[in-house]
Amino acid sequence: MAEAFALRCLGCGREYPAWSVDYFCPHCGFPGGSLEIVYDLDAPPHPFPNHANFSLWRYEALLPVNLRFAPPLRAGSTPLYAAPQLAKALGVRILWLKDDTLQPTSSCKDRGTAVAVAAARKLGRHGLCCASTGNAAASLAGFAAASAMPTYIFVPKTAPLPKIAQLQAFGARVFRVDGTYEQAFSLALAASDKFGWYNRSDGLNPMVVEGNKTVSFEIWEELGDVPDAVVVAVGDGAVIAGVCKGFLELAQAGLVKRVPKVFGVQAAGAAPLAQAFHRFRGGKPLLPAEGPATTIADSICVGKPAAVVPAVKYVAKTHGDYVTVNDAELIAASLELARKAGIFAEPSGAAPLAGLRRLLEEGLVSQNDRVVLIITGSGLKAPQAVLGHLPEPPIIPPDIQDLSEVIKACS
């Protein structure tokens, strides 16, 4: 079954045979989220999952590329934890955390990268590229290194050098573009066209959403069912598009009877998708979204999200919604997640916890719903965003009596 798919334009609906187009519709060039990959789901995929494989390739039967093209790093199969301490703090009955930070480069982006790099290998491309400074670029650089493929990363010249250095450590060629992020994105696209590199940029490459959707397959497999609600942070929209698509495909294939509501959480200072979703729900046409972008959660600080159409339409199909949270809530959520679940996430990774509080307040999620929060990126990627807010611990003499006094005073 793998590789039996068509490419459908999210704008005009035209379909193209598998592997005939890389990114945009050749007819209308619709820029709101590239092409979507569609399968014939009248018959359930088989084997699904393939228990012999311990990675996202266990879902090969619903992936566009064969396992034999998979890059050598293990993406997917991250743990799902019950979170009783957090459930109690939030007053919900059942809460799980999908720790998607436990991947080769410590973010959920490794799912999309794994499938995109497999596609590049299948297509015989001799180079990879993307425009990003964040988790997607680190992920591409790591998987490319393991696959012995040269990689070219385009970043705006304002990108912080420590983030760039990690890409260089993986051997990626980094170009700092004297312009905006949009200009870096356009240059990456022109370069992939001119040099034949395969472009992994989110919202451009339909393979990325295919990898991202496997997180939903895992949640379904681990629970033996789907939950009532799934909450995930949203930047450019490619991750939430994948989360929704995974559950929608499970339903189409007859493997589940219903889909969970999928909720997107954006930072209040960078919420163009939340705004686009609410305009669309209000009956307005869905246009490319753009807005200001300021938040400490750099992984979701996106002013012009590339995957606007699937990020809005797929969420609407699941009967989900979008909420926003401010930076103080993001920092508090990051600390609460560490303290009550033992997961140290970057602010965007903890955003679903802050978002769930908002969803409960607004009545969009009820206390009896069974909820999964997807934790998308490790706190080690940007520790100071959170850790700068903690007090210095006390200095004590090396004496058990003094220690006893300190402990007595604090308890």
Added chain:
Amino acid sequence: MAEAFALRCLGCGREYPAWSVDYFCPHCGFPGGSLEIVYDLDAPPHPFPNHANFSLWRYEALLPVNLRFAPPLRAGSTPLYAAPQLAKALGVRILWLKDDTLQPTSSCKDRGTAVAVAAARKLGRHGLCCASTGNAAASLAGFAAASAMPTYIFVPKTAPLPKIAQLQAFGARVFRVDGTYEQAFSLALAASDKFGWYNRSDGLNPMVVEGNKTVSFEIWEELGDVPDAVVVAVGDGAVIAGVCKGFLELAQAGLVKRVPKVFGVQAAGAAPLAQAFHRFRGGKPLLPAEGPATTIADSICVGKPAAVVPAVKYVAKTHGDYVTVNDAELIAASLELARKAGIFAEPSGAAPLAGLRRLLEEGLVSQNDRVVLIITGSGLKAPQAVLGHLPEPPIIPPDIQDLSEVIKACS
């Protein structure tokens, strides 16, 4: 079979029933590596592995604590990758990398922590403690948070505040001791005695080595056999002790016919165990080891290793050895590992790669040996140690012609 064990003093050899002693021999108080846990291995353990469990608890039949006491985070079951690019660069036939960074707190220490926290739960202890600033403390703090157990960490007052902040994020109570590391270690021990906390300190708690040994079970299970040589970085000695013990137990239980040679790699500036090993091989008695400690590889910067006896004697039993590498080699190895395998490790994590070069030069490992390098800690824990050495990438205008010129000039 689980929990059927005895505690044996590494100094005087006296044995004690399971759970009757926590740390040191009550008879001789031997300080060179606490007690060792011994099993009756006349009959092979069963089920081993338990395929229903995807964590180190699949080896419950050779662990001292039952799965039902396991803390909620998933330790173990990390990937083993073939590394053809590195094999080629080093001129060895077969090379694998065990990526032990893919654990809940991004280091191999999570294995020992998982079993130690399980033991604390079994014993009904109401608090956890350790002396460390590094990966062991972060690991304990994370697992304690997930287990809703209070944790007390003792660090010398010179410990860097960013490392401490991560412990605080997990809700650990951190005490900065106005004294040396040894004084912090002693205060932690006095505090665990006085307050009934369970002490996870490496080289003190025998449960830690039991968790650490599961990395060898995984290597055996994934390969369907044991390799010829296994290389791992060494700081206080508890990790290499576990690596050796795992293979030795597989042989005792009749599951493998031979044990691989286990090689320890120390930083040249902090090599007391390498020195102790070579003195011991030379026929001198094995004494507590001590020496200077200066290296950029902070996770193995240990001047007075606590687990000296098992770290020396177990390695000798496997017919392994110790080598040292300097800081420049550690930085180069970290970059080479990222570029040729897609794994970004901290300098200590990449030390086995530098060590393997030395082992090949010295003829201790041959080019036909099948070798496993254990990668013990993520590079995200201390990125500047490596990334500070990379050049700034070029700034280019947002123009495909200019890009073409730059690429032409560099290729």
